[in-house]
Amino acid sequence: MRIVARPQFIHPGHLKGFALPDPRGSRYDESNVEIDLRECEFIGPSAVLWCIVFSLLAKQRGNVCTLLVPENMGVCIYLKSLGMFRLLQEKGVEVDDLGVPEHDAARLIIPLTEFETEYDVEQAANDADLSLMSSGLGAANIHYVVTNAFSEFALNAVQHSESKIGSFGYLQYYESSNGPRFICAVADGGMGIRRSLERNPRLRSRVPYDWVAIEVALQERVSGTQEPTRGMGLFGVAEEVRKAQRQLVIQSGIGALHIQEDLRSQSRRTKLFPGTLAYASIPC
Amino acid sequence: MTTIRIGDIIGNRVLVTRTSARNLGASVTGMLMGPTETIALDFKGIRGITPSFFDELLLSMGDLARSQGHDLDLRIINPPSELSSVHEAIGRAHGLSILESESGSWLVGRRP
Numbered sequence: 089m090r091i092v093a094r095p096q097f098i099h100p101g102h103l104k105g106f107a108l109p110d111p112r113g114s115r116y117d118e119s120n121v122e123i124d125l126r127e128c129e130f131i132g133p134s135a136v137l138w139c140i141v142f143s144l145l146a147k148q149r150g151n152v153c154t155l156l157v158p159e160n161m162g163v164c165i166y167l168k169s170l171g172m173f174r175l176l177q178e179k180g181v182e183v184d185d186l187g188v189p190e191h192d193a194a195r196l197i198i199p200l201t202e203f204e205t206e207y208d209v210e211q212a213a214n215d216a217d218l219s220l221m222s223s224g225l226g227a228a229n230i231h232y233v234v235t236n237a238f239s240e241f242a243l244n245a246v247q248h249s250e251s252k253i254g255s256f257g258y259l260q261y262y263e264s265s266n267g268p269r270f271i272c273a274v275a276d277g278g279m280g281i282r283r284s285l286e287r288n289p290r291l292r293s294r295v296p297y298d299w300v301a302i303e304v305a306l307q308e309r310v311s312g313t314q315e316p317t318r319g320m321g322l323f324g325v326a327e328e329v330r331k332a333q334r335q336l337v338i339q340s341g342i343g344a345l346h347i348q349e350d351l352r353s354q355s356r357r358t359k360l361f362p363g364t365l366a367y368a369s370i371p372c
Numbered sequence: 373m374t375t376i377r378i379g380d381i382i383g384n385r386v387l388v389t390r391t392s393a394r395n396l397g398a399s400v401t402g403m404l405m406g407p408t409e410t411i412a413l414d415f416k417g418i419r420g421i422t423p424s425f426f427d428e429l430l431l432s433m434g435d436l437a438r439s440q441g442h443d444l445d446l447r448i449i450n451p452p453s454e455l456s457s458v459h460e461a462i463g464r465a466h467g468l469s470i471l472e473s474e475s476g477s478w479l480v481g482r483r484p
Contacts, residue, residue: 324458
């Protein structure tokens with residue numbers, strides 16, 4: 089199977105073709121997977137993490153898995169500096185990065201990191217805080233918002249996803265056309281938000297689709313656990329991003345939700361993210 | 373009132389997990405010399421706490437107060453952020469109100 093990305097690969101919806109097989113599912117019967125990024129001129133955080141999660145899930149199913157790197161050298165250098173090629177190679181995915189130089193193109197606060205436990209998350213949050221302080225980028229009150237979002241995304245991934253491939257995330261300074269921003273992105277290859285909420289019998293009838301489940305998960309005191317005080321983390325992040333030109337994107341299964349100050353909240357159906365991705369963009 | 377400096381107990385400066393909050397609660401319990409109505413936790417030097425940490429901290433400190441036969445009366449000195457609607461919502465779920473004093477401390481207690 090070859091999965092081909094469009095030149096502007098911002099999220100899985102920009103993959104060519106109608107639908108994607110789910111490498112977590114029992115009906116998945118592929119033996120070889122090629123993810124073809126050769127035409128890519130731009131790759132967004134959601135797309136980067138989709139490539140990692142899909143590749144590793146396919147690998148975990150015993151597939152021979154190959155990532156065809158972009159022909160655009162700038163995009164290649166960016167992905168290499170992010171740590172994407174190294175991580176995939178270490179996990180057994182074939183990535184031919186011949187001639188792609190090492191270069192600090194991604195301006196990373198926290199490089200692509202794997203989380204397995206809450207301890208890993210707390211360690212990464214403290215590393216992020218130290219790195220933000222020493223970077224001289226952004227104000228202290230923004231550091232708090234960034235670290236908090238990163239921590240909550242990663243905590244949700246390690247606590248609720250039951251991902252067989254672990255969870256991954258990074259934190260980056262990025263000069264976009266809208267000005268300098270911090271980007272934090274975390275993803276897992278686990279059961280997804282809908283399945284997690286369905287574990288709570290009181291929520292089962294409220295989450296018929298992935299895109300509905302994401303909306304419900306952002307409400308106060310909603311959790312797949314039945315503990316009455318849980319379910320504040322994502323709600324808190326969602327409250328924080330509804331101001332000051334911040335953005336939050338969550339993708340889980342075939343659902344996606346986008347929140348920003350002027351848009352408020354918009355959910356939609358999209359192509360499969362086999363797990364959950366959370367991504368925040370916060371002006372410095 | 374007994375005042376305890378969090379920075380003397382915990383090495384991290386960003387407090388994320390429920391486990392960290394439970395460990396902090398256990399340390400505070402061990403440091404109290406006897407029953408005390410009001411506990412002040414000084415967060416000087418702490419640069420961040422997540423909602424999950426704060427939620428578990430209130431649970432832990434509430435258990436401590438109940439074990440001493442009274443309602444929770446907690447002061448949070450030098451909080452690492454401004455009091456937000458999220459903190460207030462976390463307090464509400466525990467039946468607690470959180471007020472910000474003129475000095476910036478948070479006063480946490482049973483809702484009237």
